[in-house]
Amino acid sequence: MVRLTVPRVTVALLSALLLAYAFAIAPMNGAGERPDPSRALVAEATAAPSPAVSPPAAVFPPAGKTFVGVATKEGPHDFTPVDAFTAAARHQPQVMLFGSGWATDTFDPALFEGISDRGMLPMLAWEPWDYRLDEEAREKGTERHKIDKLRSNQPDYRLSHITRGDFDRYLRSWAEGIKALGHPVAIRFAHEMNGNWYPWCEMANGNQPGDYVEAWRHVHDLFEAAGATNVIWVWSPNARWSNSTPDLAGLYPGDDYVDWVGLSGYYGMGAFSKYRTFDAIFAETIKEIRTFTGKPLVITETAASDMVGRKAEWITETFRSLPRHADIIGLIWFEVNKERDWRIVSSPAVTKAFAEGVADQRYRFTWSPDLIPRTELGD
Template sequence: MDRGPVRGMAAAGALAVALTVTGVGDAPESATGPESATGPDERPVHRSAPPTASFLGMPAELACTVSDILEPSCGVWWGASPYRDDVEPLESAVGRDMDIVYTWRGIDQAHVPGERERRMVAEGRFVHTNIEARRFERQGHPAIDYADIIAGRFDDSLRAQARGIAELGVPYFVTFDHEADGNQRYNNRGTPEEFVRSWRHIVDLYRREGADNAIWVWNVTGWEGNLDRLPGLWPGNDYVDWISWEAYNMTHCDTMPHWDGVDSFEEALAPAYEWIQREGPRHGIDPDKPVMIGEMGTTDIGPRETLRWYADIPRVLREYERVRAVKVWDNKVSSGCDFRIGANRFARQGFEMAGRDPYVNLPDRVRRLAEYAHGRDQGVGDHD
């Protein structure tokens, strides 16, 4: 293998962009997965993570670094998988832009990134695209077997994707077949070993096509009942830049009849976080890799409770220092399982309040420098 992704925040200064920022995290002046609902039949039993380093009390002037894989040292990127693939209504409703926007594509689609992704990049957002093991060019988006990927049957479209991402010249988050540990996917499209071989095949192909700006995000469900499946699905530290999972509360969700009670955002993210930190190393998983909460949200749990669920997110993030990006899933599974921010004014108010917190408001100066981090790295030499 010729190249591997950067591991965590680049310790060598050549792989990070360092700057002195005055007033980092100043609040803005104005305050205004489609399959993620699947999981084990029984709800997980959560444990709270012990407090770690806190961002609270830091001076306004500090050195902020952003690595070439877009890991910030001074806060958390804030993003969304938007309703009907249109992020602007959400941004207008909550009075801020999203740092990252999640998009969904099929492995058979050659034109990735598409016009929508290119427009968002041009407007200054980062894009995270999940490449599904599905044929998006066919009606119903039928799933394909991992064996077909390993055999190279989709190499032409994958090469075109890699070249398209490389041409952008900016860091671009990519996931292959998110939530491979979920009940609807695990051992259905192939074995865990075949998932790993498919992941590595795609990453190697992208690298051969020059897509070194692709940032690889391994995404799982985060369900406690699925954690024992993760070791067999791990592609290896040289093939993963970020580790990602979901943080949902699904009270009253008609697709989750066994969901009793309410899980806070912290209770939803903690089991996988603790597992990675405690068990990851013995399975070859680097616990120092940055974490992305790939999707999160709650169903309606009452006015005050729904608002508080979202508003409490920045406080929780300060206690889980490896989490460096969060995206809300602004969508619905069914009429009885709705996570849309715009459909619930208390969800909107809570998400708006959370989005104003300095910890999830990285300064524009940090964002601009992040866009150049990968470009600067190209003159440094190959990653080991």
């Protein structure tokens, strides 16, 4: 005995309707004949199903969220400081920034995979210079202004030498390696270019106006040609510290060459030795940047010292300020004891202030390799 189920009843009703249409409603064909109802039934049964609508890809960071990442002296060579930061902050960093110098470092996939496996987007601070000159001068106790002059004078790493192809073989080795990783990698190439303390700054090392943009575009185009399209390009000047700072528009490679705009700025050192709030340090430069690009903004390096005993206060105020900046999608804390102790583990009060600030739901989400980087504020 045949049981009538909902599908069987539906098919029977459809068949009856089609037969009625064929004999009573449908017009005759050109030969004076009515269409064959069996063909109509076959066509209905074999018609291709409507394609499923895929949900939109998830982006990083999600709308209304801000990631909080970390940078350490050891980088992915030793995750002990990252573990200490994570425990103190009671927060899993979504991004990890680490540096690499062209004179000594070759591409090592293990460094990137080590970061990714811990649930963090790798961000490479890629530096065209020999950083050993800087380290040797520090070990000798050389005065800071002399260190800046020493390390910024490296003619082999002049920007024009990058553009003319002196480093192309080296660049391709990294492009091919990053492409093979299969997950996003952020590259902060030649940061703080508006200063005078690195050999890639236009105010140092015999560089000329326009050289920085040409070098950036050369590096970017070489990666594109190699098929390394999984790179998030991060252009990252230093926060304006005086009226003598060059205009940033002339150093910007253009929206076609940049995905995120970064900024470095610290409280408790140099021009910012006296107490200055987060907005006092960054707002003027952000306003200038917004005159020539609307790309998402990341504070790629920041921290505070306790030289006047207001480090915890500065941290609390910073986390209160961030939600007012809808265009800031991320902040990376410089968890290093260098020149000053910038770490959040420097005192119980500082640790408490940071943990309370980052506990807000705005900063609570995770990174995974399948997320699509947010490269436009409207994404």
